[in-house]
Amino acid sequence: MYRSKVKTIILAGTASFLAFALVTFPATAVEASKDGLNTWWTIVFPSLLPFLILSEVLIGFGVVRFLGVLLEPVMRPLFKVPGVGGFVWAMGMVSGFPTGAKLTARLREEKQVTKVEAERLVSFSNASNPMFIIGAVSAAFFHNPKLGFLLAGAHYLANFTVGLCMRFYGVDEKIPKDKKSSKVPSLKRALRELHHTRLKDKRPLGKLLGDAVTSSIQSLLMVGGFIILFSVINRLLFHLQVTSLLAGFIDKFFELFSFSTALSIPFIAGIFEITLGSKLTSGVESSTLMQQAIVTSMILGFCGLSVQAQVASILAQTDIGFKPFFFARILQAIFASIYTYLFWDVFSANFLNDDKPAFAMPAFLEDQGWISQATQKWMEIGPTFTIICLSVYVVILFFRLPGKKRTV
Known part of the structure; x- marks a missing residue:
């Protein structure tokens, strides 16, 4: 009871503080x-x-x-999750946050994974996508696409390590005989499962596509709300000097490793929002590139409270716990920074030493102009694409209103 009252006071106090900050800095909030x-x-x-x-x-x-049937002999021994986790893991790597959480929640709703398996899966199936690491962070922020190889390698290797660690989490439920993994993938059984799953889903093609569009857009609307909210919170905390206050504690930690204390404020910003933290880290001129890379790897691994809030909102719709995911993000931040440090000498000698490069970079990576052009083009068509999709979403909702039985 006492803990509950303290939690209520903390939550109410935090909300009141943010409301006061919004009233005090309205222009800053609008810009954020x-x-x-x-x-x-x-x-x-x-x-x-x-x-x-x-x-x-x-x-x-x-x-x-x-x-899932084909990947069962691989995913079960490595991560103690069903083979369908391989699909979730791959999609989470390619598309980025919070796709892994969304798909894990979907599989849990269909009872294709147990609660413990879902908590293991969500802990390592969420990561930054390669285009964000190489295009946005490395090319746009650091102006060095080569750095993306190190950051991406450390990020995904840390993610894999987290998956191996989380296999020891929780107590395994008894697996039915028909779902136990075999040593050899069975294509026949995989095709049979595919057919049975399609027959079980009795929705016609149009209904299935409509549900896919509405479900996806609803999730992205939630994601957009969190991005805006944490963008405002981050900016307000900076103007209220709260970020500087918290950075004072981080300074002591960085001094232990002989890091520039100027990295503390970008690190605090990265705890709240991954993009802003990475951008600020790249602009700290008083630190070495190695120190910037290590701090950026930590930020990418932790993924920011903004992304974690998105994941928490998705998981709240199921019985999947959020604490394992949060713990896994701390582990990934630690592992990613360690791997960046361990691989730095090799990376620096092979990719950053222009006098005697050990490996020749592909021409498309040497010329980073195409990355900037592609990013700029994507940003130009992005708003139009978003508006069109939202319009389609509104039309689908309109025809699904009670009384609207017509077909499109």
Whole structure:
């Protein structure tokens, strides 16, 4: 009871403090909201929507179950999750946050994974996508696409390590004989499961596609709200000097490792929002590139409270616990920074030493102009794509209103 009252006071006090800050700095809040909205409708929405819709369709058609049977002999021994976790893991890597959480929740709703298996799966199936690490962080922020190889390698290797660690989490439920993994993948059984899954989903194609679109857009609307909210919170905390106060404690930690204390404020910003933290880290001139890379790896691994709030909101709709995911993010931040440090000498000698490069970089990576052009083009068409998709979403909802039995 006492803990509950303390929690109530803390939550009420935090909300009141943020309300006071909004009233005190209205112009700052509006600008931060615009920045968050711009990020969402130019990059996040058009990047994630196709993957989410495609994932929903593949689940409905039974393709995910088909892949699950084939991947069972690999995923079960490594991570103690069903083979369908391989699909979730791959989609989470390619499309980025919070696709892994969305798909894990979907599989849990269909009872394709147990509660413990879902908590293991969600802990390592969420990661930054390669285009964000190489295009946004490395090319746009650091102006060095080569650095993306190190950051991405450390990020995904840390993610894999987290998966191996989380296999020891929880107590395994008894697996039915028909779901136990075999040593050799069975294509016949995979095809049978695909067919049975498709027959079980009695929705016609039009209904399945409509559900996929509405479900995906609803998730992205929630994601957009969190991006805007944390963009405002981050900016307000900076203006209220709260970020500087927290950075004072981080300074002591960085001094232990002989890091520049100027990295503390970007690190605090990265705890709240991954993009802003990475951008600020790249601009700290008093630190070495190695120190910037290590701090950026920590930020990418922790993924920011903004992304974690998105995941928590998705998981709240199921019985999947959030604490394992949060613990896994701390582990990934630690592992990613360690791997970046361990691989730095090799990376620096082979990719950053222009006098005697050990490996020749591909021409498309040496010339980073195409990355900037592609990013700029994507940002130009992003808002138009978002508006069109939202219009389609509104039309689908209109025809699903009670009394609207007509077909489109």
